[in-house]
Amino acid sequence: MADTFKFPILDYERILNTSDAIHSYARFIGAIRAKMTPEQKDYWHISLLASPQGFRTTPIPNEDGNTFEILLNLISHSANISSSAGNVRGIPLKGQSISAFSSELLSALENMNINPDIDLEKFQDDSELEYQADIASDIFRSYSAVDMIFKKFKGTLTQETSPVQLWPHHMDIAFTWYPGPENKRIEQISFGYLTGDETIEEPYFYITAYPEIEDISGIKLANDAHWNSEGWQGVVLKYKDLITTDNPVETLTGHLKNTFNQLMKSA
Secondary structure, three states, rough: OOOOOOOOOOOHHHHHHHHHHHHHHHHHHHHHHOOOOOOOHHHHOOOEEEEEEEEEOOOOOOOOOOOOEEEEEOOHHHHHHEEEEOOOOEEEEEOOHHHHHHHHHHHHHHHHOOOOOOOOHHHOOOOOOOOOOOOHHHHHHHHHHHHHHHHHHHHOOOOOOOOEEEEOOEEEEEEEOOOOOOOOOEEEEEEEEEOOOOOOOOEEEEEEEEOOOOOOOOOOOOOOEEEEEEOOEEEEEEEHHHHHHOHHHHHHHHHHHHHHHHHHHOO
C-alpha cells in the first residue's frame, strides 16, 4: 500500500445516520451467515470479510448442495447475491427500513431456493433509514484502508492470529493475536477500528489486551493515542488525529507496533 494513500474525511455528525444504516444491513447479512455457516473457532463464522467493494459473507453452503455469497456492496450500493448454481440477484440500498431490507433479501434468496431460518423479531423495525451513497463509500474506503494495513501488520507477528474481519454487531473491523501458553500474562491482544459507538462518538482505533493490564504507568504511547477506561480498558487513537498526520499509513503502523511492544513489555 502506498504511503501517499488518502484517508477519507469522516465527520461523525455527517456520517452517523448512513453508518447506522450500513450497520443495520450488515447485521442482517451477518445473521444469515451465522445461521448457515458451519461453526468456527472464536465465532469466526459470524463475521464478514472485506472485499474490493464492500463486505462479504464468503461462500455459504445451501441444503441443495450449492453455495452462495452475499456482498454488501458500498460502492455500487446494493446487496448482491450470487450462487454456484449461476444465479445472481441484487437489492438496491436506498435507506429502506431494516424490516423492508430483510424481507427483500429473504425474498430474493427464496427465489434462488435458499431459505435461511432467521429469527426476524430483532429485525422488525419499520423506521426509514438514511443512506447517502457518497458517505457510504467514504465509510467503506476507511474500513478498506484499515483492512489492508491490519493485514500487513499482522503478518509481522509471530504465533497465531485471527483473520482480519468485520464484526456486524459492533461494526468494528479487527483481528486478534494469541501469544500461546508460553505467555503467562496476556492471553490475547486485539486491534480494531470502527466509525464510532456509544462510548466514543467518532471514528477511532482500539487496542485491547486480555486479561486487562493492571499497571499501565510504565506504558508509553506514541502520537495522540491515549488510554480509555470508560466502560472498557484499552488504547485509543482517534481517526481524526491519524489522518491529519503527514503520513497516516506510517503513523498507524507505528502506533500498532509501539503499542504492541509496550503491552508485551508490561506482560
